[in-house]
Amino acid sequence: MNPRADRWLAYSMILPVVFAVLAFIVGPTYDVFTLSFTRFVMGQELGFGTLVNFRALFSDPLFMQVLVNTAIWILGGTFFCVLLGLAIGAYLAVDSPITTALRALILLPWILPDVVTAMAWKWMLHGQVGILGQSLSQIGLTDRPISFLGDPDLVMWTLVAVVIWRKMPLVALILCAAIRSVPQDQHEAGKIDGANVLQRFRFIVMPHIAFSLTAVTVISMIWITAEFTLPWVMTGGGPANASQIMATYIYQQSFQFFNWGVGAAMSVVNLVMLMAIVGLYLYIMRRSWASGAAP
Amino acid sequence: MKITPSRRRFLAGSAAIAAASAFPMPAVRAASGTVSVWKFGGTPTEVEMWPERNAAFAAGHPDIGLDYSYFYGQIRRQKILAGFQTRRLADVVIAFGQDIPEFAGFGMIQPLDPIAGDRMAGWKERIVPEVLQSGMHQGQLYGLPTYVDMASFLAIDMDALNEAGFDRPPATWSELREYARAMTKPDRPGIAMPATTAPVDINIFEGIAYANGGRVFDEANNTVTLNGPGMVDALQLYADLIADGSTPAGSAMTETNFRDTATLFSQGRVAMWVGLSWLNTPWGTPDDLNWQGTPFPRPDTVTGAFAPVNAIMDPTAILMVSARSENPEAAIEYLDFWSQDEQLALWGGEPEFARVPAGKVAWEQPTLAEKWPGWVEAYQAGTLFKGAEPMPRFIGVSVVETALGNAIQQVVLGQQSPQEALDAATEGAQQQIDILRG
Amino acid sequence: MSQSRPIYWTFMTLIGLLIAAYVLFPIFWLILAGFKPAEELTQLPIAFWPSEPTLAAYRDLFAPQTQAAQLLDWPTLISNSFIVAVSSTVIVVFFGTLAGYAFARLSFPGRDIILGGLLISRMFQGAALLLPTYRLMNAVGLQDSLVGLTLLYSAFGLPFATWIIASGLREIPFELEESAMMDGANRLQSMVIIVLPLATPALITAAMWHFVGAWSEFAFASILIESLDKKTVTIGLASFVDYFTLEFNRVGAAASLVALPILVIFFFGQRYFTRGLLQGAVKG
The missing domain is CATH 3.40.190.10 (Periplasmic binding protein-like II)
Known part of the structure; x- marks a missing residue:
């Protein structure tokens, strides 16, 4: 085969995708970068090349809290999404009628539109008019209704639980598939060596699915980061900013306050941090990432 | 078309x-x-x-x-x-x-x-x-x-009011506290104030505070005035009602917006609720519920620096x-x-x-x-x-109302006193609004 | 794993039921709401089963006297969403296959970096890009148009679809393709005749993936679409849950209808979907 010709063929084949991403994603992203260095007063542009938006952002007392909440949202969300996905994936990998049925049904949360998911959960979780509150007190687990979305100590983790509900099924299915692809003879060999279930999981399954784990971790993180509708519709950042995260605060600054310079600056900070986290993660996991890469 | x-x-x-x-x-x-x-x-x-x-x-x-x-x-x-x-x-x-x-x-x-x-x-x-x-x-x-919407109004379950021994709606804040206490039963708080981040819930509070001579912003001096006495004392009323035990738990109110509050009222689970003029929207209120809507009670003495209003409207x-x-x-x-x-x-x-x-x-x-x-x-x-x-309207109104909503939630949750919460809200909002207005 | 002790199976079943409760209850609750009369939704104590199951909410969606049908012509909404989802899926699968093939089976400078960059670009979305995207769509005259929405969704979906397809294509032995080319087929011919049929699970996975995403997108559709006759199903669903109107019986009914096409697709594609995911994530 002719490598030179292949090279040109390859570039022309990826051209449409690269162009689409450049136009629709990188273009607007560039726009946001420009905005973040532009000063706005009363909605009018007052010149490019200023750090006023970034200064405003870092002197905003709320910003620290937003960072902490965002860390819970993204890191906590990703961690538990993958952990639960792994546990459920391992469970689903077992052959039985109930797992077969669950493997088919588990994707249902994923097909429900975001707005509906958010409203339905908000409705169910409401301490006083929701079914969950009522059921919990009927069973006698709680003596008074719990306000999952009104209690500042619970709200962030409640949101995390909902986003996991939405994203975990795919993670579980992917990991289930990965676990099932572990060759049977390796299991047998492990058994012969006297390894128990947990040891076999740790020393045979885990290395085999290491790449899949890395991949779903990165993908979950990307999903949860891009998720905006769920937190916005469910709490709007409340109560008392206890669930204010980057995504909702950017929206609030840009569209409620019309402070879009600050909103853009926050988007930039957000992106830089995320790229750092993902880069770091990929660096740490470089061996498993590389082992899965193409020949 | x-x-x-x-x-x-x-x-x-x-x-x-x-x-x-x-x-x-x-x-x-x-x-x-x-x-x-x-x-x-x-x-x-x-x-x-x-x-x-x-x-x-x-x-x-x-x-x-x-x-x-x-x-x-x-x-x-x-x-x-x-x-x-x-x-x-x-x-x-x-x-x-x-x-x-x-x-x-x-x-x-x-x-x-x-x-x-x-x-x-x-x-x-x-x-x-x-x-x-x-x-x-x-x-x-x-x-x-x-049309306009006006703030703020009080919906009262008249049967509960009569049962508690009253024959007319409360007219002042101190009467309201007394009524709310008297009308409270186990599992049926006397009054509920919606306190989510929804703008309407914030307008409801503004209606109460403006009647006490409070204002959120002083256009002439370009200053946020959320921590003026008119605002602080109105928020103190919220805090007092909660401290009296006349309301649902604070964390319940921060997740309960005006529509949910109306639902609770129509289910007979609160005896009064505070809303805008559309109290009478058919929120699933049963026909047999004997209720009445009245203007929200007035402060006993106006403490704010500005002229007290009878209502605010938008x-x-x-x-x-x-x-x-x-x-x-x-x-x-x-x-x-x-x-x-x-x-x-x-x-x-x-x-x-x-x-x-x-x-x-x-x-x-x-x-x-x-x-x-x-x-x-x-x-x-x-x-x-x-x-x-x-209702408040000026360039940056959303900034100030959001800060106010946040302060209301802090007080309702018992995190801060009205003065502390509104001081912090004033400072934060002033900073934001200065960026916006240049 | 071949234990057959009864304790083991009881344990397994219990876990299964627990997972099912967590994953399926909210959906079940929403579907139930669709069969309840409106009054029952605010009743106390909350009735679990509809006391008198009714199809009223479903009828309301199509009855011209209701708000539902005044604003939202559900047949139009559904067909719009369908047009957008199907055509962007076709675009995504077609171009994703081209690019995926290049990434998986050809070697060229910058390959891994470009693929990684594509994936990461997906991260910078959501709230921050709403306004710039709106401006871009206006600049090119694609606001308030289903074509614009189709192209936008395609751009959003392409990176991930490319990645799934590339992963699937890597699994196919090079020897098959090489022998075809020995027999005189050129690269494109061997790709279409030999490689793609073997990559069907990956293609189906990418297609289903994208279809669901495009079918349920709300934020961009809600700001880009203005005309009544171009609205999509998610915009319709959202209008049941505005501040003043919270009609969960209609939400339940509409959501069930909206989810139905996807369910049908999944019913047929599920086998491939799982296999495609397997290929995608086991060997990236």
């Missing part, structure tokens, strides 16, 4: 149109071309009747192409902003009175005085002056209101004209259509009775008097709008 043929058939055949065609149409002037209209949210009845009346407009103005779009209420500001930035703002935007200073200040909308011509005389004639006033900004009219469906409209004549024609009695009457209890109507004609509808006798009496006595001020 873009409507599907089947819808057109339905609309043409609907009783509403038949009734409307009995009214003579106003003389059509030479306006032509197209006019685009954006409407955001609204009560269910309103959302349904708006396109119905649009069909009547289209029928009466064959030369004007009407392009009506309805949007999800909560994207109002982002949609209008996006439209403005891309020079695609609709000719007529139906938004809030609270939006006017920002929209005017950013150059999004234009004053109506220069373009309305002799139409304005008719508007002044048909619209209640106090309501028309709510469309004014810096001495000029920027919008045509169709036209939440006010028609504005884009500054870049290429066809202001057609836009005015559309505004004028909505200023006609047959449209204004729609808020007179038939079909919609949840709004305070703008049209004089609506106040004469027997259906309104039947639904809401208190309003009509006060209107006829000339006291309904007396001492009423607009």
Whole structure:
């Protein structure tokens, strides 16, 4: 085969995708970068090349809290999404009628539109008019209704639980598939060596699915980061900013306050941090990432 | 207007149109071309009747192409902003009175005085002056209101009130505390205040604080005044009601917005709730519930530095004209259509009775008097709008109201005292607003 | 794993039921709401089963006197969403296959970096890009159009679809393709005749993935679409849950209807979907 010709063929084949991403994603992203260095007063542009938006952002007392909440949202969300996905994936990998049925049904949360998911959960979780509150007190687990979305100590983790509900099924299915692809003879060999279930999981399954784990971790993180509708519709950042995260605060600054310079600056900070986290993660996991890469 | 043929058939055949065609149409002037209209949210009845009346407009103005779009209420500001930035703002935007200073200040909308011509005389004639006033900004009219929402009101379960040994609604804050305590039973708090981040929940509090001489912003000095005594003491009332044990738990109220609070009330799970003038919206309130709506009780002594108001109000469906409209004549024609009695009457209890109507004609509808006798009496006595001020409106209003909402939640949750929470809110909001206003 | 002790199976079943409760209850609750009369939704204590199951909410969606049908012509909404989802899926699968093939089976400078960059670009979305995207769509005259929405969704979906397809294609032995080319087929021919049929699970996975995403997108559709006749199902669903109207019976009914096409697709594609995911994530 002719490598030179292949090279040109390859570039022309990826051209449409690269162009689409450049136009629709990188273009607007560039726009946001420009905005973040532009000063706005009363909605009018007052010149490019200023750090006023970034200064405003870092002197905003709320910003620290937003960072902490965002860390819970993204890191906590990703961690538990993958952990639960792994546990459920391992469970689903077992052959039985109930797992077969669950493997088919588990994707249902994923097909429900975001707005509906958010409203339905908000409705169910409401301490006083929701079914969950009522059921919990009927069973006698709680003596008074719990306000999952009104209690500042619970709200962030409640949101995390909902986003996991939405994203975990795919993670579980992917990991289930990965676990099932572990060759049977390796299991047998492990058994012969006297390894128990947990040891076999740790020393045979885990290395085999290491790449899949890395991949779903990165993908979950990307999903949860891009998720905006769920937190916005469910709490709007409340109560008392206890669930204010980057995504909702950017929206609030840009569209409620019309402070879009600050909103853009926050988007930039957000992106830089995320790229750092993902880069770091990929660096740490470089061996498993590389082992899965193409020949 | 873009409507599907089947819808057109339905609309043409609907009783509403038949009734409307009995009214003579106003003389059509030479306006032509197209006019685009954006409407955001609204009560269910309103959302349904708006396109119905649009069909009547289209029928009466064959030369004007009407392009009506309805949007999800909560994207109002982002949609209008996006439209403005891309020079695609609709000719007529139906938004809030609270939006006017920002929209005017950013150059999004234009004053109506220069373009309305002799139409304005008719508007002044048909619209209640106090309501028309709510469309004014810096001495000029920027919008045509169709109704207003007023704050704040109290819904009372009269059976619970009688049971607690009272025979009239509470009139002062201290009475309210006493009533709320007396009306509280296990599992049935005396009063609930909605306290989510929803703007309406914040407006409800503002209505109470403004009646105590509080204000959120001092336009003349460009200062946020959230921590003035009028505001702080009003928030102290919330804190006191909670400390008295007369309310649901704080964390329950921060997740319970005005609609949820109404639901609790209609289920008999709170004896009173605080809301805007649309207390009477059919929130699933059962017919056998013996309840009454009254203005929110007054402070015993006004502690704020500003003039106490009787109520605050905002036209939440006010028609504005884009500054870049290429066809202001057609836009005015559309505004004028909505200023006609047959449209204004729609808020007179038939079909919609949840709004305070703008049209004089609506106040004469027997259906309104039947639904809401208190309003009509006060209107006829000339006291309904007396001492009423607009809801906060200035450039940066959203910044300040958001900070206020946050402070309310902190106090309701017992995290901070009203003074602490409002001091912090003032400082934060001032910083934000200085960036916005330069 | 072949334990057959009864304790083991009881344990397994219990876990299964627990997972099912967490994952399926909210959906079940929403579907139930669709069959309840409106009054029952605010009743106390909350009735679990509809006392008198009714199809009223479903009828309301199509009855012209209701708000539901006044604003939202559900047949139009559904067909619009369908047009957008199907056409962007076709675009995504077509171009994703081209690019995926290049990434998987050809070697060229910058390959891994470009693929990684594509994936990461997906991260910078959501709230921050709403306004710039709106401006871009206006600048190119694609606002308020289903074509614009289709192209936008395609751009959003392409990176991930490319990645899934590339992963699937890597699994196919090079020897098969090489022998075809020995027999005189050129690269494109061998790709279409030999490789793609073997990559069907990956293609189906990418297609289903994208279809669901495009079918349920709300934020961009809600700001880009203005005309009544171009609205999509998610905009329709959202209008039941505005501040003043919270009609969960209609939400339940509409959501069930909206989910139905996807369910049908999944019913047929599920086998491939799982296999495609397997290929994608086991060997990236």
